[in-house]
Amino acid sequence: MTIKDFMTSKHRECDHLLTQAEDFLESGEFDEALGKYAAFKNETLLHFTMEEEYLFPMLEEKSGMGSMGPTNVMRMEHAQAKSLFEKMDEAYNAKDKERAFSLGESMNILLQQHNLKEEQMLYTMMNTALAENAEEIVQKLQDYEH
């Protein structure tokens, strides 16, 4: 498995958790919705950590792009997502369906276009630049899960 494959599959898992949370929300099962939302938030934040603390610095060093290039824009978007999480926490805890959906919509589009950029560019670059240690890196990424 390449870095790109692994990270891309994580994007899909997060997408899936959010849609599950929203399905429960739609049918008024708030406890289940809250549970899925919490899982979505944890998975997403963990994914951000993998990128910000491990993958991005490695790529910056290898490619010589420094920390002010594309990875900086990605970090910025992570911060935007985190600000949305704060609001989503409020909405889910208050069982405010309309607000939760509307924030979920922002979150979904934000993450989709963010993931697209990572999958099309950054992960592709990682596959090339970090090819030698790919196996070891994927192993390390898997360890983050536990």
Added chain:
Amino acid sequence: MFHGLSLEQAPPYTVPIKFYLSGAFYLILLSIAIIIYGFSVSSRFDYEVIALTHLLTLGFITHVMFGSLFQMLPVMLGTPYANVVKNATIIHIALNAGILTFVVGFFTNTALLLYFAGTLLMGTFFYFALLSFKTILLSQEKNTLVQNFAASFAGLFFAALFGFLALLGHFGFVDTLRYGNIHIAFMLFGWVFLLIVSVSYKIIPMFFVAKEFPMFVQKRLYPVQLALLLLFAYAQLQEKTLLLSVTQLLLCTSVILFALLSILILQKRKRARKDVSIELWYFAMGNAILAALLYAGANVNLSFAIGFFALFGAVYALINAMLYKIIPFLTWFHLSSNMVFDAEMGNVIPKKKMSIQINLYYLSYFFFLCTALSPAFIIVSATLFLFSSLMLLLNIFKAKKYYTEYMKKKVVFE
């Protein structure tokens, strides 16, 4: 290795918004013009009808498409437009000068204005198509999506060229009808259809967390469509009647198949929540299928009804849906990337205002159908559409105001 790479490709907020506001403004002009001229027109070949149609196509559709491409193409392909602010301004000014002289030229039947408008519009379209081609060529990936976009810009290029030739025909140089038919075919089946197709490949899986379109469709549809269009042009110029009917039928088949496929994919989407944009999508696809069915078996000279279903029923509805997806997101996104985190997408344009506007549009559509019973209904329909368009303009203004107000907070905060 990473030359020219940047993830900050999005142009400033004002670039797309300026195009959207102008687009909505032309809808208002269109409604008023229909109220004034609607009674007196009898066929699609009347100069008034040509003017009215282009208020919709050039005034609204082109504005929104250009504005959205300046915004979305860089995100989707990973390459920015060169000098986007300057180029967008040039294109905006030239486009508006072109549209206004074109429309006034047709309403008043003034040759000089039409010459001027035709040259200006063709130049603008060429410039935009070339600029977009250049952007595409710089893209890191030469994938299917890139090729699809390139095909649609090729459609735009030919459509503009034949539109200009058709315009010359109004002064008796060439056979307008033939060139006009090719112009319409390249515009609708080439530029507009292929652009909608390209954007859908990306947007539908993203916004609705739905399945991807099958790869063979993404790979095969656009070359087939371009080949059919070239055959169509050849058959029309050489007056090969049989070939013309066959290509016409096949072009329509592509549209119908794509529309059905998109409905299928949307019905299996994971984000199950229904919203106005999904309803508008179904409505638009229904209209596209209807228009294609009518055109498949019809005379090559597009009738009034087909034009109505294709442009007002399908393309307009799709764009309206897209605007309500994209504007709230853009507004929120630009604010939060300026570290203004209080804004919420759901408050950018109130949901209720959006649905009132869309219902006005549906009503206007319905009363337009009633003109089959009595032509007087055109006034009812146009008046409703005037209100719908005013609301659309106000809703976009609301978004812009929301943006400006929150940006002010940022300054105070610092």
